[in-house]
Amino acid sequence: MWQLLNSDMEFLVESDFIYLPLLLDPEIEKEVQALFRPGKPMENSGHPESKTIIAHQDRQFVKALNIHSVLENYETINAYDYKRQRKEFLRKYQLTREVDGILLDDTLKTILFQVMPYFVRKNRGLQRKKLRDEEILDLVGEKIDIPGKYYKEAKTFRDVEPLKAILKGLENQKPIFKSPGNGLLSAHQLRDWFHEAVHAKILASEHDRLTKALQIRLQFSQAKPEHAATLLYIADTGSMEMDGFGFTRKNAYKGEYFVYKRIGEYVLKDYSARSYLFPDCRVALSTYTPFRPFVMEKYKHPFLLRHKSGQEICMKHFAPPHEFTAENAIRILEEGLTALRYGYDARRRNGYHSLERTWVYIPTIDFEDYRI
Amino acid sequence: MTDVESKKDLQIDEAEKLLPLVLEIIPGHAAEGLIDIYEPGSYAAKSLRKLCNRTLSKKNLTLEEQLIAEDVARQLEGGKLLCRGQEIEGTALEFAVSEQTEAGEKYLYVPIRAIKPQEGGACPDYD
Numbered sequence: 001m002w003q004l005l006n007s008d009m010e011f012l013v014e015s016d017f018i019y020l021p022l023l024l025d026p027e028i029e030k031e032v033q034a035l036f037r038p039g040k041p042m043e044n045s046g047h048p049e050s051k052t053i054i055a056h057q058d059r060q061f062v063k064a065l066n067i068h069s070v071l072e073n074y075e076t077i078n079a080y081d082y083k084r085q086r087k088e089f090l091r092k093y094q095l096t097r098e099v100d101g102i103l104l105d106d107t108l109k110t111i112l113f114q115v116m117p118y119f120v121r122k123n124r125g126l127q128r129k130k131l132r133d134e135e136i137l138d139l140v141g142e143k144i145d146i147p148g149k150y151y152k153e154a155k156t157f158r159d160v161e162p163l164k165a166i167l168k169g170l171e172n173q174k175p176i177f178k179s180p181g182n183g184l185l186s187a188h189q190l191r192d193w194f195h196e197a198v199h200a201k202i203l204a205s206e207h208d209r210l211t212k213a214l215q216i217r218l219q220f221s222q223a224k225p226e227h228a229a230t231l232l233y234i235a236d237t238g239s240m241e242m243d244g245f246g247f248t249r250k251n252a253y254k255g256e257y258f259v260y261k262r263i264g265e266y267v268l269k270d271y272s273a274r275s276y277l278f279p280d281c282r283v284a285l286s287t288y289t290p291f292r293p294f295v296m297e298k299y300k301h302p303f304l305l306r307h308k309s310g311q312e313i314c315m316k317h318f319a320p321p322h323e324f325t326a327e328n329a330i331r332i333l334e335e336g337l338t339a340l341r342y343g344y345d346a347r348r349r350n351g352y353h354s355l356e357r358t359w360v361y362i363p364t365i366d367f368e369d370y371r372i
Numbered sequence: 373m374t375d376v377e378s379k380k381d382l383q384i385d386e387a388e389k390l391l392p393l394v395l396e397i398i399p400g401h402a403a404e405g406l407i408d409i410y411e412p413g414s415y416a417a418k419s420l421r422k423l424c425n426r427t428l429s430k431k432n433l434t435l436e437e438q439l440i441a442e443d444v445a446r447q448l449e450g451g452k453l454l455c456r457g458q459e460i461e462g463t464a465l466e467f468a469v470s471e472q473t474e475a476g477e478k479y480l481y482v483p484i485r486a487i488k489p490q491e492g493g494a495c496p497d498y499d
């Protein structure tokens with residue numbers, strides 16, 4: 001069909017149907033004459049208003065496609081073009097990268113405004129003050145170098161008028177596209193009409209998304225441009241680190257994150273009070289179950305079974321919570337950090353491995369390279 | 373130097389012993405804690421534990437300080453106070469480091485962490 005629209009043919013549009021010019025050869029001529037014979041019904045039984053063959057300006061056209069059906073199934077018929085047009089539309093209104101959805105994400109808000117403040121230094125000097133969300137964004141802006149492009153995007157993002165206009169049109173229940181009307185149309189005209197109609201269809205299908213986008217952008221229209229830029233940066237990159245606290249979006253699970261706190265270098269002592277310097281690592285938890293602390297990097301420790309990445313920390317009397325909340329996240333990270341840093345008892349040699357080599361245990365993980 | 377290694381004998385010279393002391397009791401692995409300031413001469417003869425007890429029994433806290441104090445209390449349910457990885461025994465001067473404010477005023481600083489133990493050693497597969 002798309003090849004026909006790219007030709008220089010003429011089509012007839014009648015009662016929402018596209019009619020193609022009828023080829024003329026003797027066999028077809030006979031069939032047409034039979035159809036036009038008196039007493040023979042010409043109407044399509046399923047659609048009495050539209051005829052199978054129409055004579056127009058001494059030419060005959062045969063019924064081919066229903067316009068609504070083509071539009072309805074356009075996403076399947078021409079997936080490539082539909083995607084291209086949708087992308088173009090989303091880019092025009094800064095709706096790419098699903099930024100609005102992420103900004104409305106409660107998990108990200110919890111991490112940013114409730115978990116992070118516990119682990120980062122918020123106040124200068126000796127005062128202790130709880131920061132409002134805006135002040136936390138100021139702090140992030142001070143400590144993180146936000147690339148200039150996000151400030152530019154923030155400007156477009158905060159301009160709510162184009163979205164308001166689109167939504168107003170949609171909510172006034174105007175038809176999403178005008179019918180091309182009956183009569184002859186060139187392939188070029190029909191193609192242009194299809195383009196407009198598909199665009200209108202995309203617009204309508206994105207209505208919910210536009211409503212959400214407008215809702216969040218109205219909030220941002222009152223906010224400082226720097227805050228909008230900071231949030232756009234976080235939503236786009238999905239990760240951030242500040243004062244050793246950070247989070248990173250999971251690729252496999254939409255809207256889920258790894259939240260972590262760096263432990264920094266620390267020293268553990270063995271039975272003979274010899275010191276072992278352990279390197280920094282990120283103690284993390286996932287916002288998606290199981291809510292247990294683990295080490296992100298390839299790491300070894302008496303409380304880790306092997307020397308590899310993503311290992312759960314061996315914990316005692318630890319009941320993992322059933323939901324992700326700020327309070328639970330802080331507790332899990334703290335227990336993991338405390339276990340690694342303060343949990344090992346040189347006298348009891350608790351955990352999977354002991355720091356020093358012993359005759360009793362089968363040597364598995366060796367810590368000699370950490371000795372100082 | 374790491375927290376565990378850096379402790380007593382932190383190179384405080386005689387002149388610095390006359391500086392005010394800032395004691396901060398931090399709950400768990402938080403970034404900020406409960407602050408208390410001691411005038412020069414008011415802390416030298418007292419043990420660090422005594423100073424901590426005084427700080428923890430402070431009244432008229434701000435709302436934010438109350439929240440921190442609650443976090444500290446939660447950690448101390450079965451937990452202990454640690455300074456640079458060591459239990460607090462001795463005087464504040466033994467653990468203090470010299471710092472200065474943005475305005476350039478010098479003071480001695482002692483960070484104390486209230487840590488609830490997590491011994492580890494019992495993973496789900498090994499319980």
